[in-house]
Amino acid sequence: MTGIELWFADFCDKFYTCFIRDDRYKLLVSGVGVTIKVSLLAVIIGILIGMLVAISNLSNNKLLKAIGGIYTDVIRGTPSVTQLMVIYFVIFATVNLDKWIIASIAFGVNSGAYVSEIIRGGILSVDHGQTEAGRSLGLNAFQTMTRIVIPQAVKNIFPALCNEFIVLIKETAIVGYVGLMDIQKAGDFIKSATFEPGMPLFGTAVIYYVLIKILTLTLRQVENHLRKSDAR
């Protein structure tokens, strides 16, 4: 057999061992489910926290500003794996919640700090004349914010938010630290079971890549839709 044929035979063999034998692919499939579940809930929590903190930071309330500032500072200054473990093993130690929900809260709290800065920048990017026009028509501050400023801010910050979501999905690859079987952990598990390092790691990488590619393409469609009022 030639070199290439040998390599190919070896590849098929390893592929079979790592993904097919003993139904190992099922581990990865359920890992994809865990990653998606944790990421989705974390994104929602992150946006909610981000909005609250952004509004606190833009308000005139000194206490709210201080709390927002400390939160952002602490989250940005510590590793996310440390935050995850503190939230899981200390703060939620005695709380009876599903593992994946606690993990989502940890990632949401982490993401919120970055999202709040994105949102704050987005709100400030909308021209003050927009607010004046809304108020001059008789809208109150809340109506002006929700109907005029935020829709424009969302459009401005959408690319930055998408980027944050992608970072977040990849960040969840550390949930193995608290015993959740996500894509990364499933890959690790197969690696230990088969003593075969390359194939499971490449498999893991390909799955993450495909997931994020699908997300990126979908979000681009949404962005194009948001941009329809820019047409000239």
Added chain:
Amino acid sequence: MIKVKNLHKKFGDLMVLNGIDEHISQGEVVVIIGPSGSGKSTFLRCLNLLEDVTEGEIYVDDELINTPKVNINVVRQKMGMVFQQFNLFPHLTIMDNITLAPVLLKKMTKEEAVKKGQELLERVNLAEKADAYPAQLSGGQKQRVAIARALAMNPEIMLFDEPTSALDPEMVGEVLDVMKDLAKSGMTMVIVTHEMGFAREVASRVLFIDQGVIMESGTPQEVFSDPKNERTKLFLSKVL
């Protein structure tokens, strides 16, 4: 309709309005002229409290408005405002720009607002632009939409803050024409502008503001042809 008593406005240490007393009656078209930095735009913006007032009193329909007891949002519904920079909402179509406030503030149903919006767009000669977005319009068209948007709330008073200053010269006329029509229809208007020809033709009264006070007030004939104040004379000699 609008009464202003002893109005002062400070930005930090800078005194921009230094004691203005003025009474604007229903149906008047008051044009405010004056050099840059004289306080004329600030005065206009104080009338609907886009600027908070440092000292003094503003009454609209005999109601004191610069007090926390008054819901300023309700007062502002009576006063349409048109800005130098148009400030159309770029994320909404022209029709949605016009109907947003009346529908949201429950002055009209969506259907009524759209019908009113169509009438207003016809009035400003932009009926075919209802479904366009602001980015697709020229400056003059944007400003005419902005006027229609303010009129959609059926205001009693219209405030214009240098409505033609950001326009290319060839578009000034179309906006002034709409404002002339509005003046003929009996709308009470307060207009800050540098368009002296327009002031002479349309104003029922001209105010000359400088250094934060009203230096001269009178009919266009009085102010333009026979100014009493030295500063008015100096200003007019430069702009006419």
